[in-house]
Amino acid sequence: MLVLGIESSCDETAFAVVADGRRVLSNAIASQVDLHARYGGVVPEIASRAHLECCVSLYRRALEDAGVSIADIDAIAVTRGPGLAGCLLVGIEYAKGLALRHDKPLVPVHHIAGHLYSVFLGRESDAWGNDVSADAEFEPYLALVVSGGHSSLVHVTGWLEYETLGETLDDAVGEAYDKVAKLLGLGYPGGPLLDVIAMATEATRFELPRPLMRKDNFDFSFSGLKTATARLVETEFPDRGDAPLPEDFVAEIAKAFQDACVDVLLTKAERALERLGTDRLAIAGGVACNRGLRAAVADRLPRASVAIPAPEFCTDNAAMIAGAGFRQMRDGVVADLGLNAEPGLALVPGGAAWGR
Secondary structure, three states: OEEEEEEOOOOEEEEEEEEOOOEEEEEEEEEOHHHHHOOOOOOHHHHHHHHHHHHHHHHHHHHHHHOOOHHHOOEEEEEEEOOOHHHHHHHHHHHHHHHHHHOOOEEEEEHHHHHHHHHHOEOOEOOOOOEOOOOOOOOOEEEEEEOOOOEEEEEEEEOOEEEEEEEEOOOOHHHHHHHHHHHOOOOOOHHHHHHHHHHOOOOOOOOOOOOOOOOOOOOEOOHHHHHHHHHHHHHHOOOOOOOOOOHHHHHHHHHHHHHHHHHHHHHHHHHHHHHHOOOEEEEEOHHHHOHHHHHHHHHHOOOOEEEOOOHHHHOOOOHHHHHHHHHHHHOOOOEOOOOOOOOOOOOOOOOHHHHO
């Protein structure tokens, strides 16, 4: 079965074709980083217009790269939520138009369900090293979902079965990275830049707090860590005004901040693995590309079987939407042409509610 996936929840427009829910035949993505850089963050109206401008070209590219036509496609899967309302609507309306014009089933997909599924995607093998040409038998796993909008620990017990163990109470870790990077004068998107600097810094004299580490739960909080970083900068340079911070100070703060984030994420993940009695961990979402996090996993969790998708499947992409959509099709989770965006869509087991 071939599924065309469409993703437009934030500032990436993406179209992809996936075979049998696992083998990625194409994965076309258009980033809006340059458009939003001057504002230091995503501007919803600009993002929505940019999605409109590139849908047609990306749709054609996804089919061409996959070597198929729309007649070969068995279903169209699209992100229904969560995300920015205007951005979601662009993808949904485009998907509805294709479904109506070509008489294809329309499959609404939860954005996080896509990230949870991303470990099973690949050109040849998935993130656990399994051949994607064969239908793998499902084994439960713990997922750490980390991105600009989400930070959560989810126990995945079936293809569409989820139990959320904990999530962020305020800022997501990726959002905190970008805000601290902006504070340090690193530009936008600052998260990847902060990661590079932190990885190049051997030591730091600063220690930042580890929020909620003493709590016996799996929730996260990064707002206080962000504030503590800002207070540290103010304490060290109270009269700097608009002057740039010294490079060596920026490097030390970047390392201290990254050390704190990674410590919190992996400590909570380790506790959850122990509580569940499993060694299978998946790390998904845009922050799964973070080199500091990836490097620390082997040291902190040496006995765990860790799966991290290829970078193209970590950031927002349509292959993950097509893959999850394939599983939903098999369970009869489809929608009619009255489908609307749901910016606050909840992650529920089975996904049946996503089509209502």
